[in-house]
Amino acid sequence: MRNWFHYSSAELVGENQNRIFGLDLFRSIAIISVMLGHSNFVLGGGEWLPQTLHVAGVEWFFVLSGFLIGQIILRDFDKGLSFRSLWFFWRRRWFRTLPNYYLVLILTLVLGYFGLISTSLENFNWKFIFFLQNFDRPFFDFFWESWSLSIEEWFYIFFPLLAFLALQLKFLSKSNALLISILLLILAPLIIKMIQPPPANLNAFDFDNTYRKLVIYRLDSIIYGVLMAFLKLKFPQIWYKTRWAFLIIAIVVLQIFSFTELDLGSRFAQIFYYPLHSLTLALMIPFFDSWQKAPSWLSKPIIWVSKISYSLYLVHLGIILGLMTSFFKDYFEEWNLLMHSIFWLSSILLSSLIYLYFENPITRLRPKYQNRVS
Numbered sequence: 001m002r003n004w005f006h007y008s009s010a011e012l013v014g015e016n017q018n019r020i021f022g023l024d025l026f027r028s029i030a031i032i033s034v035m036l037g038h039s040n041f042v043l044g045g046g047e048w049l050p051q052t053l054h055v056a057g058v059e060w061f062f063v064l065s066g067f068l069i070g071q072i073i074l075r076d077f078d079k080g081l082s083f084r085s086l087w088f089f090w091r092r093r094w095f096r097t098l099p100n101y102y103l104v105l106i107l108t109l110v111l112g113y114f115g116l117i118s119t120s121l122e123n124f125n126w127k128f129i130f131f132l133q134n135f136d137r138p139f140f141d142f143f144w145e146s147w148s149l150s151i152e153e154w155f156y157i158f159f160p161l162l163a164f165l166a167l168q169l170k171f172l173s174k175s176n177a178l179l180i181s182i183l184l185l186i187l188a189p190l191i192i193k194m195i196q197p198p199p200a201n202l203n204a205f206d207f208d209n210t211y212r213k214l215v216i217y218r219l220d221s222i223i224y225g226v227l228m229a230f231l232k233l234k235f236p237q238i239w240y241k242t243r244w245a246f247l248i249i250a251i252v253v254l255q256i257f258s259f260t261e262l263d264l265g266s267r268f269a270q271i272f273y274y275p276l277h278s279l280t281l282a283l284m285i286p287f288f289d290s291w292q293k294a295p296s297w298l299s300k301p302i303i304w305v306s307k308i309s310y311s312l313y314l315v316h317l318g319i320i321l322g323l324m325t326s327f328f329k330d331y332f333e334e335w336n337l338l339m340h341s342i343f344w345l346s347s348i349l350l351s352s353l354i355y356l357y358f359e360n361p362i363t364r365l366r367p368k369y370q371n372r373v374s
Contacts, residue, residue, distance in 0.1 A: 021299050022291030023064065024306035026284070030060030031309040035316050039343050042321045045336035056254070056281065058148045059221060059274075061313075063282040065152055066225020067289075069093075073160055073226070074233050077174050081164050093156045095366045097310075100359050101149055104314040108143050117322030119143070136216050138209040145317050147213040154215050155222045159185055178230065185223040186275070192216055193271045207264045212274055220275055224282035232289070243286035250283040304352075311351035311359060320347045 034057035076085045105128060112119040120141035127133040128143065131150040139147075162184060166177035199206065211217055232239045257277065262269050293299070305312075320343060332339050 019303060020289060020292055021294040021302065022288035023068075024299075024303050025291065025294075026060060026064055026288040027309050028302050028305040030057050030064065031305065031312050033057035033060070034313065035344075035347065038317050038321065039340060042317075042325065043332050043336065043339050043343060045333065045340070056277065059278055059281050061148065062151070062218075062221040063225035063228070063278055063285065066155075066222035067228050067282070067285050068225075069156065069222075070226030070229030071233070073163060074178070074229055076160075077163065077167070077178055081160075081167050083164065086160050086164055089160055090156065092366065093153075096363060097149070097153065099362050100310055100314055100354065101146070103354070103358065104319065105143060105146070108318050111319070111322065112142075115326075117318065117326055119318065119322065134213055134215060136214060138206075138213065140209075143318055145313065148313075151213075151215050151218045152222065155185075155219050158219060159223065159226065175234065182223055182227055182230065186220050189217050189220045190271060190275065198265070198267065198270055202264050202270075204264060207269070211270055218274065221278040224275075224278045225285065228282050228285045232286070239286050240290060243290050246283040247287040250280045253280045307360075308348070308351040308355045311354040312347055315350050315354070316343075316347040320350065 037057060072089065073081075076089065079085070108117070108119060109121065109124065111117045112121045123140055123142040125133075127135075127139075128146065131146075131153045133139045133143075134147045134150050135154070159181065163178060163181040166172060166181045167174065169177065172180065193211070199210070202210075253276075257280075262273065264270075294302070324339065324343060328335075328339060328342070
């Protein structure tokens with residue numbers, strides 16, 4: 001167990017030692033996929049860029065978060081989960097995720113107020129402060145990329161709390177309490193979608209904004225990563241031996257998804273498509289988790305992209321592409337290659353600055369904070 005516990009610690013404080021290259025690669029694929037999809041959509045052209053399943057990009061983040069966070073929760077389970085440990089866990093998570101979120105939220109408000117980016121300030125409300133903007137209904141035209149952060153933040157609250165309550169049932173073993181918690185978070189979004197009548201005349205935009213981006217429908221997207229963490233902890237031999245088989249199955253299923261036209265009006269699409277998508281991506285984690293090392297010429301850029309991925313996700317769409325749309329829109333078609341180059345370079349530069357001078361310094365303060373309040 002030493003490797004994955006050490007990786008969780010190193011991953012959270014942003015240090016290179018004891019990192020698992022495959023998981024950094026997994027995260028890098030996720031953010032690059034998201035950025036490719038958004039840049040091609042906004043800037044146009046880009047036929048010379050690799051085409052990816054950009055819809056899957058955020059889903060990769062979800063299952064990876066579940067896998068990493070799941071291991072921390074499993075460790076607490078072994079020690080005996082208490083409300084004190086819950087509060088400790090939540091503080092760590094909020095200390096890691098909230099500063100960047102509020103920084104970019106404020107930056108979006110300021111740039112929008114002065115007309116430097118195109119955004120609908122009238123759609124900003126108090127819900128963005130508490131990650132409620134897409135809890136049970138879609139939101140529009142302001143800080144759209146925050147939808148996935150709401151899902152993650154509420155998962156961080158619901159799942160540990162659910163596990164804690166299950167553990168209070170003395171007739172359940174720790175493993176059974178954890179499995180019941182996982183099962184409940186898998187079933188709850190499915191049941192909610194089943195009992196609600198399907199929308200009429202659902203188009204692709206509404207389907208995406210509803211079934212992919214609402215908290216109440218997508219809490220299960222992260223739990224499949226936790227399920228992988230459970231598999232690794234309880235059945236390490238199976239975890240290692242099945243990594244190639246799981247990877248092949250995942251690739252085949254993803255190809256089927258990409259070449260199959262989805263009937264948005266079907267109950268299968270509305271209820272099961274995204275859970276199956278998340279489960280498929282989670283099957284890839286054993287392979288990436290077993291990829292411990294890589295040559296420095298490959299690992300160094302991948303690790304850096306992985307480190308700045310959170311900042312990249314927050315700034316690339318609303319800030320970078322927002323500014324480019326305001327100042328360079330007339331050049332998107334004529335100077336397409338240059339526009340794409342500006343997008344990637346400026347996104348990486350701004351994210352690196354945020355990571356170096358804001359995100360990482362705050363994260364490094366966290367152990368001192370823990371010592372004071374624990």
